[in-house]
Amino acid sequence: MFTGIVTDVGTVVSVVERETVRRLEIDSAYDPAGIAIGASIACSGVCLTVVEVRPHAGGARFAVDAAPETLALTTAADWRAGTRLNLERALRIGDELGGHIVSGHVDGLAEIVVREEVGEATRFDFRVPAQLSRFIAEKGSVCLDGTSLTVNAVTGDVFSVLLIPHTLAVTTWGERRVGDRINLEIDVMARYVARLAEAGAAAQATPPA
Structure with missing residues (x-):
């Protein structure tokens, strides 16, 4: 779950077509130590799962996989190297709910x-x-x-x-x-x-x- 309060603006640095998914690498200002493999990050409103993460330029470079349905139903199909994305980490118990309850499932x-x-x-x-x-x-x-x-x-x-x-x-x-x-x-x-x-x-x- 998310709140719709953007906490960083990330930049797509690479897009790679794989067998069944499109892998995107995104640069962010997040602390890489705080991002676990399998964590959810909302990327311009699309809930995506982190599959790789490493330190980069004082922040984190993380990778996510966009499935065919995600590409068909969202703007993720248009993301290219250089595309800037609104980012939000998943809501944790005790976090302030400043926006409203958001699932990250685009309608x-x-x-x-x-x-x-x-x-x-x-x-x-x-x-x-x-x-x-x-x-x-x-x-x-x-x-x-x-x-x-x-x-x-x-x-x-x-x-x-x-x-x-x-x-x-x-x-x-x-x-x-x-x-x-x-x-x-x-x-x-x-x-x-x-x-x-x-x-x-x-x-x-x-x-x-």
Whole structure:
């Protein structure tokens, strides 16, 4: 589990096609002594398992394997040497929950359709697949490229968020432009509420035996 609070911005340094997976090596500022083989790290919102780690340039260079399903459903297929990624280590018991509960399992891709400066903040509008738009509510939480954000407004299949200058500075959001695709994970609470509502509606529609 994660919180959607980015703790480092890493850089992809190599991408190697293997028999069944794509192996990516990523440079980070993390202490390599604190990363165990098998640990989970959210890479721009995608939960990936560390398969190698070693010290490098005052931080850690770690490797992860992206399976075909991950490549098909996320932006990981587009990552190349030089791609910068929002990173977050897995949540530990006792850690501060500063964002919201995030699983690192991407539900789909959102596309940036508007980037606009609004005073000191920056507004991003996203278009999402129709099957996911029903899970997104005004003032609710979403995870976008590994960042926990609050939904500002929703109109059909388009929703907006406001980012403060600090967020733009310490994540990859300062680089994002109209047309970019973003990893989207809907709030797990929204998923369960929708499922309960569907189950209740189905039960009411079923005639008694």
